[in-house]
Amino acid sequence: MKRINVIRSRKGTTLVLYVIMFSVIAACASIVIDIGVVAYKKADTVKATDAAALASAQSLFYGDENPVVVATEYLEKNGVDPDDAQINILDDGKGISIKTKIEVSYLFAKLLGFDSGEIKANATAKVMGVTSVFKDIRPFAIEDQEFEFGKLYTLKEGGGSGSNGNYGCLALGGSGACNYRFNILNGYDGELKVGDYVETEPGNMSNPTKSSINELVNDCDHCPECTYSSFDPECSRIITVVIVDSLDVNGRSSVQIRGFASFLVKAVTGQGNKCIVEGYFVKNITQGELSEGQKDYGLTGVRLTE
């Protein structure tokens, strides 16, 4: 009899141990599931907040839409209730800050007394000047000045104008009319930085200028036609050129880069060697190195700083 009692006692102890082990495993599993759900939602919230800040800062730069409305729409579209977010335009007017705070109800951890977890996502996106461009640079330079959006600027002078044989053309990645024409049509793909020196390309080069610029203009088949206030950024008429300290140089000379700007180029005017290239100064966003200290020449980038 004594032996039977011992066996029963062992069975009872084992059962209790099983119950305890099961409870511990169930508790751990519930916490792991809830932590997983929170981590998943956090990743989504961070992505949504970042995307909203970038899009909103971009609209702030272009000035054509209300940036707070843009941020609100982006958050909603990505599954975040805009009521859970604080959207602010930075004091200098060159960026957007979004602070999102969401409460997530736990599913299983409630059994252990934990009701909910908190998710926070902060994003600040700033508009900055471009200090380095590494593609699609056209072989024209324009002197540093205060540019006005929508105004027409001369990118290449006609014969009789210019300065000591220079008409505003650059020798990028090589020299000569053939290289110049290639760069007008395709853009120079080497990297150019603010502070770098580039060589001018002296000579009028009327024929290659006229044929290539008019090709770019004719390649725009957008409807309605692109204008300085409404254009497709990929349009063949949108070109990036170099802003330099001065073009008052003699023959083939070095000029220093101060920045980069975009223009909507128009068909060449003037006959023969009087051929002139003009473009409307536009706001545009590009990829490249950015810096808060860089002067804004209308061609900028947007970057997350938080």
Ligand SMILES: [Zn+2]
């Ligand atoms: Zn176009």
